[in-house]
Amino acid sequence: MSGCVKITVERKLMVKDNTLKIGELVKKALKSAGIAERVEKQQAIVFWPEIVGPEIAQKTSAIRIEKDILIVKVVSATWRNELVFFKKEILKKIGKRIGNGKIKDIYFC
Numbered sequence: 001m002s003g004c005v006k007i008t009v010e011r012k013l014m015v016k017d018n019t020l021k022i023g024e025l026v027k028k029a030l031k032s033a034g035i036a037e038r039v040e041k042q043q044a045i046v047f048w049p050e051i052v053g054p055e056i057a058q059k060t061s062a063i064r065i066e067k068d069i070l071i072v073k074v075v076s077a078t079w080r081n082e083l084v085f086f087k088k089e090i091l092k093k094i095g096k097r098i099g100n101g102k103i104k105d106i107y108f109c
Contacts, residue, residue: 041065043098048072051093056083060108068104070094080108 044051048062060083061073074080083090087106094103 037102038065040098041068041102044070044094044103047094047097051097052090065103068102070103070106072106072108074108083108 042065044065045062048060049057052060059075059079062070063073064071072083074083083106090106091103095101
């Protein structure tokens, strides 16, 4: 069973009408599995098009996260150079969307 994660549901996650608060359950399960922080960081990839807007999203693709660095594939060196100037602004937008400090840098390649 290597690679499996055991998830337990505790009674305190029940609400008055005996339905689970799924958001709380998921957060607790991710935390107990030790992957909550990684999942939170992955949101930068999921929300990349929303964060940068349609024009930049057409020319880029957020592909992975290495430690606290978001790796973004760019269609050309010209676009890569342009995006370097907007890095701080993009990092602020990422922080607003997924939480400050989770992504500390962006590497455009």
